[in-house]
Amino acid sequence: xxxxxxxxxxxxxxxxxxxxxxxxxxxxxxxxxxxxxxxxxxxxxxxxxxxxxxxxxxxxxxxxxxxxxxxxxxxxxxxxx
Ligand code: FES
Numbered sequence: 001x002x003x004x005x006x007x008x009x010x011x012x013x014x015x016x017x018x019x020x021x022x023x024x025x026x027x028x029x030x031x032x033x034x035x036x037x038x039x040x041x042x043x044x045x046x047x048x049x050x051x052x053x054x055x056x057x058x059x060x061x062x063x064x065x066x067x068x069x070x071x072x073x074x075x076x077x078x079x080x081x
Contacts, residue, residue, distance in 0.1 A: 006033045025049050 001017040004027055012034075018027035028036035028049070040046040066074075 004028075006036075008035055024051055 002020055003015055004018050004024060005013060005015045006028055007013050014031075014033060016027060016031040016033075018024075018031070022030070023042055025036060025038050025042050029038040036049050039048055069075075
């Protein structure tokens, strides 16, 4: 199980323990998180869900964390804060 914190646009927070191997979207749908309907089934077609990951909290090994932040290509693909 992995604890996922969902934060809505209005800053409402809910947390659920999600079975490992379940996508963040699937976990939200299965847990009834408001605003996440998973309309396209996670095919990245409906754009109703997107996530922000605190990279220092993601549990990634040091080699997987990009030095100096995301590449230019990633910056164009992602919203980087
Ligand atoms: S279910 Fe996530 S983008 Fe469609």
